[in-house]
Amino acid sequence: MTQNTNPEILVKVQVEDDIATLTLNRPEKRNALSLRVVEQLRQAFENLPDTVRVAILAGEGVHFCAGLDLSELSETTTAEGVQHSFKWYEAFSKIQFGRFPVICVMQGAVVGGGLELASAAHVRVADDTTYFGLPEGQRGIFLGGGGSVRVSKLIGFSRVTEMMLTGHVLDAKEGLAINLTHYVTPQGQAMEKARELARKIAGNAPLSNFAIMNALPLIAEQPMSHGLFTEALMASITQGAPEAKERVNAFLEKRAAKVSLG
Ligand code: 1HE
Numbered sequence: 001m002t003q004n005t006n007p008e009i010l011v012k013v014q015v016e017d018d019i020a021t022l023t024l025n026r027p028e029k030r031n032a033l034s035l036r037v038v039e040q041l042r043q044a045f046e047n048l049p050d051t052v053r054v055a056i057l058a059g060e061g062v063h064f065c066a067g068l069d070l071s072e073l074s075e076t077t078t079a080e081g082v083q084h085s086f087k088w089y090e091a092f093s094k095i096q097f098g099r100f101p102v103i104c105v106m107q108g109a110v111v112g113g114g115l116e117l118a119s120a121a122h123v124r125v126a127d128d129t130t131y132f133g134l135p136e137g138q139r140g141i142f143l144g145g146g147g148s149v150r151v152s153k154l155i156g157f158s159r160v161t162e163m164m165l166t167g168h169v170l171d172a173k174e175g176l177a178i179n180l181t182h183y184v185t186p187q188g189q190a191m192e193k194a195r196e197l198a199r200k201i202a203g204n205a206p207l208s209n210f211a212i213m214n215a216l217p218l219i220a221e222q223p224m225s226h227g228l229f230t231e232a233l234m235a236s237i238t239q240g241a242p243e244a245k246e247r248v249n250a251f252l253e254k255r256a257a258k259v260s261l262g
Pocket of ligand 1: 028030032033063065066067068069070071085087088109111112114116135139141142143144145262
């Protein structure tokens with residue numbers, strides 16, 4: 001098992017060209033999310049340079065994330081518990097509604113708060129060691145990192161209910177079938193796949209990426225008439241940008257790639 005050689009650095013940040021990689025760096029505790037980890041995650045997303053167009057979120061070691069650091073729970077009062085959740089919400093909102101899309105690379109356990117974290121990302125890539133669980137029922141607690149909303153939006157509240165009540169753990173293929181992950185790679189190849197996807201996303205117009213990540217979740221919550229109006233506004237804002245005109249002309253002049261499989 002990988003050891004963290006500098007226990008102060010709980011989230012490693014690496015920026016290469018326009019792609020940032022943020023890695024939970026607590027493998028000896030299976031990347032359990034203490035408040036310090038959550039705080040470092042928030043700061044890391046906040047402080048990435050303006051040149052970043054895509055981020056990859058990963059976990060060091062054989063598990064992506066074991067969820068909430070249970071050792072922090074025993075001393076928590078009710079009031080502190082609410083603040084605790086709000087700190088997670090703040091950090092995870094930076095991921096979902098930031099300036100750039102986030103791809104989550106998942107291996108091994110993606111459980112409890114780990115699944116709540118993964119569900120804040122825009123694209124999820126698992127490998128065939130990945131499994132998903134919500135053991136809150138077994139631990140006598142509840143979701144508290146936004147999962148009631150985000151995981152329920154991914155797979156529906158009925159499946160969340162069943163996973164929490166029964167402790168049902170899903171493997172990577174089952175996760176793929178119900179939308180917990182978008183891709184499953186052979187073991188150890190999820191990062192490579194994420195980098196390939198990151199390069200594609202970074203090649204899009206930044207304004208389109210911003211609209212996709214920010215407008216779609218809002219439109220999904222709006223009544224149809226509001227959703228269509230928001231969509232029309234977003235469409236005209238993106239279409240009006242000079243970059244869109246250049247990209248469309250590039251296609252019409254046969255300078256841009258066609259849509260194809262593979
Ligand atoms: C932890 C945690 C943790 C590991 N908090 N310390 N999450 C859970 O209920 C999942 C609990 N964890 C596990 O079921 C297993 O650790 C794993 C399946 C993820 C990995 O198993 P394994 O055999 O590789 O590792 P391990 O030996 O169980 O754990 C290694 C160490 O990490 C060990 O500590 P050590 O001092 O004995 O070395 C574990 O105690 C420690 N560890 N997971 C604290 N989660 C905002 S609300 C969100 C609500 C939730 O997330 S509930 C779900 C909590």
